Amino acid sequence: MTRHAKHIFKLDPAKEIDDSSLERIVKSGTDLILVSGTDNVTEENVSKLLRRIRQFDVSAALEISHPDAAVPGFNHYFIPTVINTDDVTFSHGMLVEALMEYHDFIDYDSVSLLPYIIMNQNCKAFKHAQCHAVEDEEFIAMIHMLDKLYKMDYIYIEYSGVFGDRDLVAEAYEAAEHANIVYGGGVVSEETARRMDSVSDVMVVGNIIYDDVEQALKTII
Template sequence: MELDIRKWKHVFKLDPDRTLSDEALEKVCQSGTDAIMVGGSSGVTFDNTVDLLSRIRRFAVNCVLEISVAEAIVPGFDLYLIPVVLNTSDGQWITGFHQQAIREYGAMIDWDTVIPEGYIIMNEQSTVAAVTGADSSLDDKDLAAYARMADKLFRFPVVYIEYSGRFGNIDLVKKASQVLEEARLFYGGGIDGPDKARLAAECADTIVVGNIIYDDLEAALATVEAVKS
């Protein structure tokens, strides 16, 4: 298993608050994806996170936790992705919750497993936009500026453009990708099959496939070969 995120092209994202059969989970974990990301915008708890992790650990696949609430931090993941929402005026999602978690758990954190993400939320109708108060009305210059800020000012290793349930404006994403020099660009949102997977992969280094797993498993599985073949 390749744990270097700089080499990942495809990631499946599973929500601890949603139901997936053992058979479906096995297909996802053995699909050839580079990693399974665990996370969600609501309903994520310690119990449902640890349950999902224990099921995934039956398979030889990288498993990372994208932390949305400190109460759901579970030991045993390969990496921990920490979103820093760039396009919100609510400081809780930039440094507030992070400071509180580090105050509580800082002495126990293995910092070699922690990866901060410069997170840009682009779907104003999504749950994550409502929860974080993100301003998603960004034009190409706004988005590129956030991407460059994450890359050059804050030196985040990952810039994550999240359309959360809706397929994004690929031209905007492409312009953001063009200003990045060091950070890896993750794209997530609305990838419902191989065609959109290929489109997203043309401008993003890593695509994240989520909701379609629960709606059309075979279409989800087809996205792996689409970007890795």
């Protein structure tokens, strides 16, 4: 994710995508391909997907969900930190583990923290990261904390699989003075993309790629 990116396609290395669909996604005009997944992400399947992506001229980033799945060759790397987790492992524990092992090899100019606020209580990521539900007041306080105190470049509001509360996302967008608001969840058409486009800096589109490539392509507006 770079500061100019408006649209991102997220590809899961643990999911199957045929060559034709991958080519259409990668050559669609999206600003960035983000390789990211929750379950069964391995060095092998990340490397395989990267090789397929590298057949085309496109920027690609890796979200490092586990240190063992970090592979070279991406333009940028994101290390997720979940803000509403109740388990320190998912806030900074894995980051510390990664730095203990890889500090001497890391180009810090190509690595960024990516703070998540996971809002959909029914999604896999919410349960995997042992999150707690966030009330509106706490949510906005988190936005102010990340934006004004931590001065993060990005804040990822994740609804994962469902279309989120647009009014709440808009409130976060208005509150953020420095950070880019990244939105993910339920963007499955031109209509849903347009609804979130005006209240976020970056939209991430993922699940619909595997259900309907045609609809996924319509999210680029």
